[in-house]
Amino acid sequence: MNLLRRSSRPALAGRSLAWAAGALGALALVNHLFARRAERRHPPGGTFIEVDGVRLHYSDRGTGTPVVLIHGNMVTGDDYNTSGLAELLLKSHRVIIFDRPGFGYSERPRGRVWAAAEQAELLHGALRQLGIERPIVVGHSWGAIVALALADRHPADTAGLVLLSGYYFWTLRPDVWMVSLGAVPVLGDILRYTVSPIFGWLTMPLVKRALFSPARITRRFAGEFSPAMALRPSQIRATAADGALMIPSVLDLRHRYPMLSMPVTIIAGDGDKVVFKRSAERLHRSIKGSNLRVVKGAGHMLHHLEPRLVAGAVEAIAKPDQI
Template sequence: MSAAARIPLVGAAVLGALAVLNGLAAKRAERRHPPQGRFVEVDGVRLHYTDRGEGPPVLLVHGNLVSGGDWDSSGVTAQLLQSGHRVIAFDRPGFGHSDRPRGKLWTSEAQAGLLFKATGQLGVERPVVVGHSWGAIVALAMALRHQADIAGAVLVSGYYFWTLRPDVLPVTLAAIPGLGDILRYTVSPLLGRLMLPLAKRAMFSPREVPERFSETYSDGMALRPSQLRATADDGALMIPGALEFRDELGSLATPTVILAGAEDKVVFSDMAERLHAALPHSILHVVRGAGHMVHYAVPRQLAATIAAVARSGALPEVTAQAA
């Protein structure tokens, strides 16, 4: 066999070996980070969630790259529990220990509908829904579609309007069926190992990555092929998600608090300012000295804002400032 003929065989062998190694690494990460909550099945989708405390309910929706446990790491969950709230946090479809079935386009509206049904199965009535980053689009969709059943919305560091983003093309390629599967099982986990440190620094900039995040965050869980698919799909749907509700924003009567980090390098704070201008029943807090991970910068203030909305069902007189 000629050298040229051997090249495809060698390439296929290397990709096959990478797929096996990455599959084993994913299994190892799941063993090291077993589910901490319970499971509920909604429309054939198995969702992992935690449900703690008693009192006015708060539904927490996480962003990309992380899972529902990110609210624990930030300290927001503990603050809400201390102030007497029932706190429910789901792993969104494909993240953490939740499934993400194929054959469905998991738009922000689709995820919002699924999580709303899940809260109903858990007996949750009129929660304050809180979303961070990609989760903020889900929270906004839920508030728009279920205004009578939502006590309020708190949107943190969300991407609400279409802009040119250089990060969309790579994730779109990774979301293509077939090609994306090959990448996720072979080279994407390796590239992710190199890029995750940079992504974390960008998320927390201008602050350092906090120890509590480093201690609880699992690169291995984030780089499993299943979660890489969810991350890529959501990244590819980011711009369509921002376009989905642009003509409906003025109809939102649900009290809405919008938070953004003044130094956010992932989603600029003027995005939040535009949303505030479009929502008649909203207030805006731009947190000085904070980046994209606002909930880590001001967990106590954020929890106090959420609690104020839950108590009154109205916009609070609370200002979040970075410590």
């Protein structure tokens, strides 16, 4: 009897592993199909450019002083269209919006560490190919770090910065360790093709509320933002990797903030629960001559809540004598 029990255990373990592998395979197939359906429903609306072997998706519209918009984590460049900010700027500016590497329809090749400095260099190369000289650069959240890296590395090519809800100095961030799991080789690949999209769907309502809190989610964001695009395995990898690289990126930059000499406007929400306003206040103290605006009752998604304020900050840099 004991021999029969012992011989049945490996068989049972083998069947369990087979069932688990089958379940994971089924989840991977379902997530793949959902990702393809999301892309059919939200096809690329811009153009592609290849820079340093990386295919970037971008839009380039309007005429006038060039303004480059760099989006944050989880979303794509289209977030600036949803917010209404691009529409306001297009009245008097040439507006260029990039999907950062791995987001939307831009590639994120493996084997390269896509910290803020590397992303900034890639976007700078794209701007040179497009013949865009001295743009005003607007960055939101993670995009604000990329904007700072771009200005730090290429100050002569940056007319000014408008930084929204940015994370500028190292702080203890428990959420970073959680999101970074998706960036771990092999384990991250398994997670993002299987359980991570499901977890993302379950938590997305809470995430969206946290992004806007204490304000309400805008109708336009609720109607136009696509969780399905954000939860594609490819974009989960980019989101996770950026989460892991956020602290190293600001550690690399923090000592060079005082060297920035172009006009800099920093805008923060006093109720931001993602990045507390004290980060913006500290950056303001670090950059001589910078302007700081703290918006009462606003959360992390400032460009959705106060697009006219952000557009006004761009105009103040573009036409300082007329403000």
